[in-house]
Amino acid sequence: MKKLLLISAAVGLAFLGLAGCAKKDAAPDPVRAVRTATVSGSQSVASHEYAAEIRARTESRLGFRVGGKIQSRAVNVGDAVKSGQVLAQLDPQDLRLGQEAARAAVAAAQSNFDQLSADYKRFKELRDQGFIGAADLDRREAAVKTARAQLDQAKAQAAVQGNQATYASLAADAPGVVTAVEAEPGQVVGAGTPVVRLAHDGPRDAVFSVPEDRIGALRQLLNQSGAVTLVPWGAGEPVKATIREVAAAADPATRTFLVKADVGKAPVRLGQTANIRIESKPVDGVIRLPLTAVAEAKGQTVVWLFDRSAMTVRTQPVTVAGADGNTVVIAQGIKPGDEVVIAGAHALTPGQKVKPFVEPVADAGKVIPTSASAPTAASLASR
Known part of the structure; x- marks a missing residue:
């Protein structure tokens, strides 16, 4: 009987040992807290700035003409x-020698012309008296005309040499x-x-370069008075400027387009550095989100949308129109009223259960859920 009891006890202990070694069920993942913001459209004014240099309207590279x-x-x-x-x-030594040689050539041509002219007069008298024929007189006349042309040539050459001496x-x-x-x-x-390079006194231009994607907008502002603002570096008040010239082709090295803006009578110095500020017209309904709200998934730019009824999140592809400081401008993909995760998005998975993040209130010892008054994306972006 004792032996039977001992066997029963051993079997019981064995079952208990097996039950203790059995694999326990994994604990459920904790519900992650995320910070969200409600999307809202706002008015936006796009501003672009370019570094510019003040240059003379006319700048000559002067060189000798000889x-x-x-x-x-x-x-x-x-x-x-x-x-x-x-x-x-x-x-000037060689130029002076050339001038003297030209003067000597004029003197020789003048003497030859005078001699042939005198001969022509004598032969004309002989022809009138019938001592020579008409052919001889014609040859003398042709010689005088040739001497006259040679004299004119020598005088012109002397004038050229005289000018070169002054050069x-x-x-x-x-x-x-x-x-x-x-x-x-x-x-x-x-x-x-x-x-020598000489910058002429007179009008001044602000010269700057713009990328290819902005050249269309700059051409629309061409010759519009005060369309851009010149902001001098250091001391100096901003002044209005007018774009007067946009390059037709890009620089082969930088692939940027050179733009010149007339600064009028602004008190700027030659060679001074300044900024050219170009502001577009205000646009309503622009959606801005913090950079932390945007992620990359499967080669697409996405944001995480929070479904408050199911307390889950899902990805939503979006198109980014550009960046402005610590915010991004969303062109399409979301609409005002959507609730977007703006913090904690790096560790989320589609369909994951989440809860709104709550911040503790130190003085009252209570916590106030963020969802009670969800901030807008515009207000968070401005922080």
């Missing part, structure tokens, strides 16, 4: 010059400021090689 060795340069970068002021000087001096063709020096004394330059 080649030679630079003897001296009288100006440096930043110097203000007057119209007709000498900027640089070539060695040894490079003079400013307008008042302005020297912005660059591209050749130094002792350097041999060819005709037309830039030596």
Whole structure:
């Protein structure tokens, strides 16, 4: 009898051991708390800013009209010059020799013409007396005409050489400021090689570059008075400017388009840096969300929509129109009134059970559910 009791006890212990080793059911996942916001449309004004440089409306790269060795340069970068002021000087020796040679050629042509003219008069008298034939007189007349043409040619060549002698001096063709020096004394330059860059006094432009996707909007503002705002760096008040020129082709290196805006009589300095601000017309119904509300899923941009009746979330593909600081502008995919998860979206799965996040109230020791007064996306984006 004792043996039977011992066997029963051992069997019971074995069953208890097996029950203790049995796999326990996994605990359900905790309900995740998420912060949500109700989507609302707001009025938006798009603003674009570009870095610009103040330049002269007319900027000339001045060079000698003849080649030679630079003897001296009288100006440096930043110097203000007057119209007709000498900027640089070539060695004039060769030009003077050319001028003297041209003068000698004129003297020789003049002497030849005078001699043939006198001969023609004598032969004309002989022809009138019948001592020579008409053919001889015609040959003398032709020789006089040839000598006359050679004299005119020599005089023209002498005038050219005289002008070239004066080209040894490079003079400013307008008042302005020297912005660059591209050749130094002792350097041999060819005709037309830039030596000095001169920014003419007068109108000033703000020059800046814009990307290809903005060029259409800039062309619509062309010649519209005060369409853009110039904001000088440092001291200076914003002033209105007018876009007067938009490049027809993109820069081959940067693939941007050069734009020039007339700043009128604004008190700006040559070479000063400024910003060009371009604001579009206000647009109603623009949906903005914090950057934390947007995620990437299966190659699409999505947001998580909160279903308050089922207390679950699901993904909704959206189209982003652009970014503005810490917010994104949604073009399509959601509508005002939708409730979007704006915090905690990185760890969600479709159909997951969630609950609105609640914030503790320290003074009363109570908690107030966020869902009681859900903030709008616009108000959160402005924080």
